[in-house]
Amino acid sequence: MALNEVIITKAIIDRFSQKFMDYTEVDTAIVGGGPSGLVAAYFLAKAGKKVALYERKLSIGGGMWGGGMMFNEIVVQKEGKEILDIFDIKTREYQPGYFTADAVESITTICSYATKAGAKIFNCMSVEDVVIRENRVIGLVIIWSPVEMAGLHVDPLTIMAKNIVDATGHATEMLHVIERKADMMLNTESGGVMGERSMWAEKAEKLTIENTREICPGVYVAGMSANAAFGGPRMGADLRRNASLRKESSRAYYCKNGDIDYDSIRNGT
Secondary structure (H helix, E strand, O other): OOOOHHHHHHHHHHHHHHHHHHOOEEEEEEEOOOHHHHHHHHHHHHOOOOEEEEEOOOOOOHHHHHOEOOEOEEEEOHHHHHHHHHOOOOOEEEEOOEEEEEHHHHHHHHHHHHHHHOOEEEEOEEEEEEEEEOOEEEEEEEEEHHHHHHOOOOOOEEEEEEEEEEOOHHHOHHHHHHHHHOOOOOOOOOOOOOOOEOOOHHHHHHHHHHOOOEEEOOEEEOOHHHHHHHOOEOOOOEOHHHHOHHHOOOOOOEOOOOOEOHHHHHOOO
C-alpha cells in the first residue's frame, strides 16, 4: 500500500483534536510532567478519574532524566523502592538502605504506566493563567509553549478541572501565576510562595510529605513544589521524595464530594 501524506496529516489532526476536546473538562489537571506529576497521574487515572497532565517542554520527566549531575542513576530508600516495585522498575542495593535505579528506565516506565492507566499527557503546553470562580481555582488557561517562548500575541484556550495539582518542581510555576494574576492568598505563613531553602535531604523528605496539601481552594502542591511553596529545603538525587508518592499527592484519593483526601495520603492509607 502506498503511503498518502494527506491521510497521515488528517489522522494526526483528527486524533489529537478529539483527544483535546475530550479533556477540556477533567477531574484533575496536573501541571508539570516530572516524576511527582506522573505518579499522581497514574494513581488518579487508575482510580477511575479523568486526568490531564500539562508539560511545558517537548519531553516529559522533569529532572529525573539526568539523575545526579547528568549521571543518569537515581537513589531511593526503602519507601521509594516500594513504589518503584509497583512499576516493575529494576533496583539494586548499593549499601544497606540505599537502592539505585536507572533514571531513564524509571521515568519512561512511570510515564507508560500513567498513560496506560488512562491519563492524557499534553506536552509543549504552558499554563499562563487560571480561572477563578467564587474564590476557587476551577480551570487553567493554556497556550503552546513555543508561542510563549516566541513572545507571539496569540490568544490561549481554557480547560476546566475540579482539582488542580502544581507539580512543577522547584519553580512552582502554577503558584506564581496565581500570585501574579489572582487576588488570592495561599495557605502559607506569608500568604504567598515562601521559596525553596538550601539543600537538606533528610529534612526535605519529611517536609515534602507534610507540605503536600491544598494550598488554595482547588489547588494542591506535590513533590518539590510543596517544599518550595512552604519554604522547605531542597534535596538532590535522592528519590525518596519522588517515589514515596503513595504518601504524597501522587496517590490522590477522592472524598465523596470529589475533592482530594490528603489526610488519607499523608497517613499512608
